[in-house]
Amino acid sequence: MINLKGHELTLEDMRAILYQKEEVKLEQSAIEAVQKSRKAVDRIVKEQSTVYGINTGFGKFSDVSIEEEDVHALQLHLIRSHACGLGQPFDEIVSRAMVVLRLNALLKGFSGIRLEVLERLAFMVNNDIHPVIPQQGSLGASGDLAPLSHLALVLIGEGFVWDGDQHVPSNVIWTKHKLTPIVLEAKEGLALINGTQAMTAQGVVNxxxxxxxxYQSEWIASMTIEALHGIIDAFHPAIHEARGYPEQVSVAKRVLHWLEGSKLVTKQGEKRVQDAYSLRCIPQIHGASWQVLAYVKEKLEIEMNAATDNPLIFEDGEVVISGGNFHGQPIAFSMDFLKIALAELANVSERRIERLVNPQLNEGLPPFLSPQPGLQSGAMIMQYAAASLVSENKTLSHPASVDSIPSSANQEDHVSMGTIGARHANQIIQNARRVLAIELICAMQGIEYRGKDLMAPSLSKKWHEIRAFIPSITKDRIFSVDIENLNKYLKSETARKIG
Incomplete structure (x- = not known):
């Protein structure tokens, strides 16, 4: 059980909630803060004070006053009109993350939403009720309005939820659970949709x-080092400590651990003086990607616990301030940075693939690892496929955050495009994993020619585990099946902490 407080939620908590279906519980201190905040909204409505989002229109309509009898209709119109999401839906796990993150943000007690709405969100998490949320249509400011509106639709008995691979109307699910849809009151529609939880949810999964x-890229690269009789001296701790980046030092240490006991690696001067950069500089290249991961982790864990709607309510309702915490710029930058880091892991992996299959570079392995060079093509086209994915990643790495298109009659004249960045980052990750899967197939085949009995014990264990479902290349076959099976295996390991 994960206690949600509105603060202290971590990425490891999210791993447990998303992949291990850990349930959530509302912390008592957060419940009290929520109730105080709601009393303030009720007072504002009763006193007919003019406060944005409670009894005014939205965006460019912020100067339009709304009569007390229309406050409920205002919230319903808001959700329906803003539910303009387009395209394919986010993966169900991203939808689950979105519900958790919106719930956690609202538990901070700055949003004026009723406790019963938050209890319903928690019920959704604990009962696997996940909204179907289209991926496209968000500018990333004022928050993720369109995606979060599709989340809010489910609460009010509209929209759709996941049921296996099917989408079913949300009112069917509420009837199944003997519950009625939520009727939104003052400010609640705005509180639900004015935030960065689409980009942040996708960012968390990313x-x-x-x-x-x-982590997987390191043992996969270590197999390639064995297959190419790589020079182990380049991973000596003194080299990496001399530069001083802790991530670089850690990568070198982990690679040495994977290669411990290997009879396939060489020392400098035994076969050649030094390796190509794609082998020799693994700690420097992979270590730099780890630096990016550390940066992104820091920003995500701040945003996961942030109040990102507008207006925010402070001092028991005495202070209600319109601001811009919904602006997704920090996550937009983070996702663009993550794109580059993962694209580079794939980039250098493809270069190692080329060395494994190229007879001029692979230290005597068969051309393209073919069992019958010429008659059978072996891994030739797997390298083509990897090159294609790497090239696609370079296009996707263009920063989404450098773009901005004004909206709401120029009231919202700078937006983050953070959700686009998060979606593109996810595409790069899927591509990168498949490139690494190709490297692994090729490295395993190379090792088979060298002598699998000479492998490092830790890598030998991996080799045998994967050979159970990825057979040796004894003749040409439809390799896309192997790549996808290996991709699924690698992706499945996200469910547990492996570092």
């Missing part, structure tokens, strides 16, 4: 997958 992939 980071968890990226961390797993970064």
């Amino acid at each position: 980071w968890l997958e990226s961390e797993t992939l970064a």
Whole structure:
């Protein structure tokens, strides 16, 4: 059980909630803060004070006053009109993350929402009720309005939820659980949709997958080192300590651990003086990607616990301030940075693939690792596929955050495009994992030619585990099946902490 407080939620908590279906519980101190905040909203409505989002219109309509009898209709119109999401839905796990993150933000007690709405969000998490939320349509300021509106639709008995691979109307689910939809009161529609939880939810899933992939890239690269009789001296601790980046030092240490006991690696001067950069500079290249992961982790964990709606209510309602915490710039930058880091892991992996299959570079392995060079193509086209994915990643790495298109009659004249950045980061991660899967297939085949009995014990264990479902290349076959099976295996490891 994870206690949600509105603060202190971590990425490891999110791993447990998302992948291990850990349930959530509302912390008592947060409940009290929520109730105080709601009393303030009720007082504002009763006193007919003019406060943005409670009894005014939204965006450019912020100067339009709303009569007390229309306050409820205002929230319903808001959700329906803003539910303009387009395209394919976010993965169900991202939808689950979105519900958790919006709930955690509202528990801070700055939003004026009723406790019963938050209890319903918690019920959704604990009963696997996940909204179907289209991926496209958010500018990332004022928050993720369109995606979060589709989340809010489910609360009011509209919209759709996931049921396996199917989408079913939300009112069917509420009837199944003997519950009625929520009727939104003053400010609650705005509180639900004015935030950065779409980009942050996708960002959380991105980071968890990226961390797993970064660790996997190290043992996969270590197999390639064995297959190419790589020079182990380049990983000596003194080299990396001399530069001083802790991430670089850690990568070198982990690679040495994976290669401990290997009879396939060489020392400098035995076969050649030094390796190509894609082998020799693994700690420097991969270590730099780890630096990015550390930066992104810091920003995500701040945003996961942030009040990102508008207006915010302070001092028991005596102070209600309109601001701009919904602006997604910090996450937009983080996702753009993450894109580069993961694209580079794939980039250098593809270069190692080329060395494994190229007869001029692979230290005597068969051309393209073919069992019958010429008659059978072996891994030739796997390298093509990896090159294609790497090239696609370079296009996707263009920063989304450098773009901005004004909206709401120029009231919202600078937006973050953070959700686009998060979505593109996810695409890069999926591409990078497949590139690493190709490297692993090629490295395992190379090691088979060298002598699998000479492997490092820790890598030998991995080799045998994967050979159970990825057979040796004894003849040409449809390799896309192997790549996808290995991709699924690698992705599945995100469910547990492996570092």
